[in-house]
Amino acid sequence: MTDQNDILLGDHMQAWSMTVDRFITHAARWSGQHELVSREADGSIVRSTWATSATRARQLSAVLAAAGIRPGERIATMAMNSARHVEAWYGIMGYGAVCHTLNPRLFEDQLVFIINHASDRWLLADPQFAPLIEKLRPRCPTLERIIYLCGPDQLPAGAGVADYESLIDGRPTDVPWGTVDEHAPAALCYTSGTTGNPKGVLYSHRSQVLHAMICAQRDTMGMSVQDSVLAVVPMFHANAWALPFTAAATGAKLVLPGAKLDGASLYELLETEAVTLSAAVPTVWQALLDFLTTNRLPLSTLRRVIIGGSAVTEALIRGFRDGYGVEVLHAWGMTEMSPIGTISGAPPPAVAALGADARVAFNLKQGRAPFGIDMKITDDDEVRLPQDGVAQGHVRVQGPAIIARYFREPGEVLDAEGYFDTGDIATIDPHGYMQITDRAKDVIKSGGEWISSVEIENIAASHPKALMAAVIGVPDPRWRERPLLIVRLRPGQEATAAEFLAWLDGKIAKWWMPDSVLFVDEMPLGATGKLDKKVLRARYAQAATPSE
Ligand code: AMP
Secondary structure, eight states: OOOHHHHHTOOOSOOOOOOTHHHHHHHHHHSTTSEEEEEOTTSOEEEEEHHHHHHHHHHHHHHHHHTTOOTTOEEEEEOOBOHHHHHHHHHHHHHTOEEEEOOTTSOHHHHHHHHHHHTOOEEEEOGGGHHHHHHHGGGOTTOOEEEESSOGGGOOOOTTEEEHHHHHTTOOSOOOOOOSOTTSEEEEEEOOOSSSSOOEEEEEHHHHHHHHHHHHSTTTTOOOTTOEEEEOSOTTTGGGGGHHHHHHHHTOEEEEOBTOOSHHHHHHHHHHTTOOEEEEOHHHHHHHHHHHHHHTOOOSSOOEEEEESSOOOHHHHHHHHHHHOOEEEEEEEOGGGSSEEEEEOSOOHHHHTTOHHHHHHHHHSOBBOOTTOEEEEEOTTSOBOOOSSSOOEEEEEEOTTSOSSOTTOSSOOBOTTSOEEEEEEEEEOTTSOEEEEEEGGGOEEETTEEEOHHHHHHHHHTSTTEEEEEEEEEEETTTEEEEEEEEEEOTTOOOOHHHHHHHHBTTBOGGGSOSEEEEOSOOOBOTTSOBOHHHHIIIIITTTOOOO
């Protein structure tokens, strides 16, 4: 018999609050000797372990506590991936302060805006950024202290600067962690701000913990204690896609490449550290594949690569799969989603049954939503569209690690059903695969219909002579807009427009066919390595406008 009182007693399970420090505490206890391997600025390799780094992170918390930093206050980092940066994350967040990752590739004015907007009190930075930081400081009055992530020998000059090693040396290791509520903020990351000022996404401990667990699922990243994980994606680019959390949660070995992200340096780490899983944007992987092909090198341990941030090309999927037996996990997401939204990896049985070529076609799509993400596509009036793989609509998302409101901005950014509009346009097919066809602001509207610039780009980029391809809309008196194909050729290659148009012929609808092709020496990339179409439009849209 049920006693009515039992129901009134509420939750009968433990109140185990989800704070991010639990990740590294768990790693230190159960996988304490598993390594964190970092490449230093001088190219040398430094080794730590989860146990050692957890202790050092606690010592950093002791420094913050002694200096009177209060929980909730912002401590910034401007650093490449290293064990010290991982320790900084846990030391700051474990203590209850908010870790604000700064992207050093942003323009100076944007950095000044962000630091002031966040009221950052301290900045923990790699010494290589000292010249930039010295320029920013006079314009950032809230910044009291700069701590360089190095020893006393590498400390750059400057007023009020200190080195990390001397600072944490001999500090107590018993500062309490996880004392804040799980809904308290843990980390802050600003969007790259391609339109207007950057906007802050303030992650809570709970959202970070749940997001890392979403990522660790078998059909998402499927990380294991057996993995050696090379985190190429920078920790300032949407939390390095949660790798410093998921690696600690699983006890995996974590390899941190510092500033050297070229093909040769990454290859060396992949081989010497027996890396099994890695994550980066497509341009990094293309450079690695080119390096491997040119030098006829094998990959002995790598099994899976997570590629996201922009669309993956067929050349990349086939290059990894056919050349090296490496599986591509194509991921989509954004800063506002912590960032993982969908992933195209292990296919469901119905897709697996379609054979190897069909699997490539599905791998090119951005993938399926893991547990923890709900997703819909809608028309301009927020009406849901069918998931038939044909209807294109605005991608709207919901979940415990997805933004509700921007930091220090009024009001929620959700639709009537509580979904966030990602600004991406996509189809969803009957197998549940989402495929991005455009950014809403990059969509090409021709004769009242949408042309997918991304699809044309993918096909053009798979031309053997192409290094990169971009498609933008140029004004057209009759159709309103027509697509212009812009191509950067591989070094030493020459090609004609006719060659590229013939390559597209039969692969896209006739009316999608670009009216002209422009060859360029350089493609403008934004602060997170994405193609900057705003710059392309400014440079080429008018020049390419056909005269009547
Ligand atoms: P960010 O917040 O800087 O990570 O940028 C997020 C945006 O990058 C998304 O809204 C997409 O437009 C784009 N993006 C991320 N991953 C992919 C992908 N796999 N394919 C195409 N676009 C992507």
